Every structure is written in C-alpha cells, then in structure tokens.
Amino acid sequence: MEVPRLDHTLNSPTSPCEEVIKNLSLEAIQLCDRDGNKSQDSGIAEMEELPVPHNIKISNITCDSFKISWEMDSKSKDRITHYFIDLNKKENKNSNKFKHKDVPTKLVAKAVPLPMTVRGHWFLSPRTEYTVAVQTASKQVDGDYVVSEWSEIIEFCTADYSKVHLTQLLEKAEVIAGRMLKFSVFYRNQHKEYFDYVREHHGNAMQPSVKDNSGSHGSPISGKLEGIFFSCSTEFNTGKPPQDSPYGRYRFEIAAEKLFNPNTNLYFGDFYCMYTAYHYVILVIAPVGSPGDEFCKQRLPQLNSKDNKFLTCTEEDGVLVYHHAQDVILEVIYTDPVDLSLGTVAEITGHQLMSLSTANAKKDPSCKTCNISVGR
Secondary structure: OOOOOOOOOOOOOOOOHHHHHHHHOEEEOOOOOOOOOOOOOOOEEEOOOOOOOEEEEEEOOOOOEEEEEEEOOOOOHHHOOEEEEEEEEOOOOOOOOOOOOOOOEEEEEEOOOOOEEEEOOOOOOOOOEEEEEEEEEEEOOOOOEEEOOOOOOEEEEOOOOOHHHHHHHHHHHHHHOOOEEEEOEEEEEEOHHHHHHHHHHOOOEEOOEEOOOOEOOOOOOOOOOEEEEEEOOOOOOOOOOOOOEOOOOEEEEEEHHHHOOOOEEEEEEEEEOOOOOOOEEEEEEEEOOOHHHHHHHHHOOEEOOOOOOOEEEEEEOOEEEEEEEOOOEEEEEEOOOEEHHHEEEEEOOOOEOHHHOOOOOEOOOOOOOOOOOOOO
16 A cells, blocks of 8 residues: 655745754654555555554653653564654644644654654644654665554643743843833722622632733743732823723722832743734732742742843832833732732723733734744
8 A cells, every 4th residue: 555755845934854854853744644544656665564663651841842752572673764753733622623723743753762852843832732653664775665553642741931931032022121111009900890709708808810821822820820910001191000901990009019029029921912013021929938939930030120121129218119111011910819908999080991901812923023933
C-alpha cells in the first residue's frame, strides 16, 4: 500500500527549514495518518520488522517544547534511521464546529538518542492539550522509507509562560508604557447588586476570585490566581479617575496607600491587546508573606515598587506618592480581601461602556507589539 511523498515544507512561514534542522534535527512532513490510510503517490512502504514504539513518556514540558522517549524491541533496531512524530491539538468538545480545524503537525527526526526534545513555537502553544504518536522508519538508498506501525496515542498539556517568557513580555511593555502620571486612589466598578451582596453575605469585605482567561493564553495567573481587580488610570486633564466604566455604574474608591505600600510586593502579570491600538498591562499587588505573594513569587517577575515603568510608590517629605504609566491601561489585581469600610461607594455620572470590557477577552496573536516568539 502506498503513502504520500515527504514534503519538507514547514508549517511556519517565518522559520526556514534549514534553521529548524540545524537547531532541532526536525523537519515537517506529510505522512500517512494514524489509521494507516495512504495515498497512491508513495514514498513510504511498511516493513513489519521495524519495532513499534511503546510506553511513550513525555517530560520536561514547557510552553513551547517537550522531551519524548519510548521503549522498543531490539529486533531491527539498528536499521532505524528516523522517527516520525504525529502531533495534534486535542479536540475541544465545545469548539466551534464551523471553525477551520488546526492543521496536524507531522515531524520527522533523525534517530537521535532518547529522550528527544521537540521544540517549536509555530506549532506548540502554551497551556494546550495535545496528542502524540510515533513511528520508527528506515530510509532507503532510493529515498523511500519503510515504517513501523503507529504507537499508541499519548495525551499531554503544555505549560504556562515561565518567568523568562514573562520577562520578555515585560520588556516589550516597558517600551510603550509612556510617561508617569500622579494618582491617589484605586477604584473598582461593579453593579449595585455586587456591593449589596458583599455587605450581606461577606461581612462588608470584597473577596478575591479566580482570574478569568483574558489576556495571553500562556499567562500563569489566568484561571489560577485569586484576587480583586482594581484600576488606577486617570484622565490627563483632571488627574482623576474617568467617569465612564465598562463594569458597572457603582464605584468603590480607596486611598492608594491602603493597597500599595512598603508592606506589599508588586509583580508583572501580563501584557496584551484585544485587536485595538491600546494595550493592557496586568500587575499584581500582594501583601508580603500572603498566599498571593507566595504564588506570585514562584511564577511572576517582581518589580521594584519605587522604580519601574508602570506603577510606583515613593516617599516625598514623609508622604507616599503614587504614579501610573500613561500610555497603557493598567489592570491591578490585589490578592487579599478588601473591606468596603476602607473606602467609599458611589454612583458614577458617566456611561457604562461595555465594549471596553476585558472579561475573558482573547489576545490578538498577530500584534507585534505585545507578542513574543513562543505560543500566544
């Protein structure tokens, strides 16, 4: 039975095949599928003697790489020249059935010692479930291949961005942060029912909740970090918070020093946009030694509270003074409960601009300003 010819054209438009082979010893190809279906213009033939990989192990998983190893019988093992790897995103039952499916990635690698590293941001995304299967192959003198049967299918999930990746995002955000403006309060907009519920059911204290999936897909705080969202942006002409909000007509305001002071740590969480010209930076404020502080210390780059491009707390003549970046929209997460008695709740006079909401907003993967060279 015949199968397709090898196609040495990479899926990535930005990564030349030669570079991939040099760095990874990997090339993208089109192979028979896992069920053994093959087309008529064949360059691959089956050879039963080649061992079938089994007991596949995935290790050292990052947001855009993993190591793979397996066991195989010693029979004809010395004839193996290549490994064929079939990598696919795991289908999501809730995915849009009318959306184009992701193109499967077929890889061929020289038979290097195992475990073997598979790396590539053009076909691996962070925090994404994949399936993988392997064949062994022997390249013949005429360029054709004989192959084993496919191994069993293994599932795994890639990791979040590491501190290294987040530091790359941080550096890109610093470029466009702009000059610093003075501010004095943090504020949080919600509907009246929210504040009524806090008073009645939580003893007047706003409680941290798990952050949604807005922003970078690889952000380690999405769906994991618990906190309360605040804003601190001010209008350039008044120096006060804007009167419009996408989140509700009632606003809780609290003096900046109540949340951000020498007893708190500041962390960089994310940098993203939503197909718009303006960009968002997520920062995390955590009381020193709190569970939120321990969570962030392990996963996020820590900022110098007195000297950074986004949000600062400095002392002048014995008084704490606060500044925020002008050219990015800051979303500040505070990781502990906040009692309403520490501030005031009042109705705003502006409009509720729902179009500006970032709830579960997806990051623009094509933006050159806020993306880095790993999965989006």
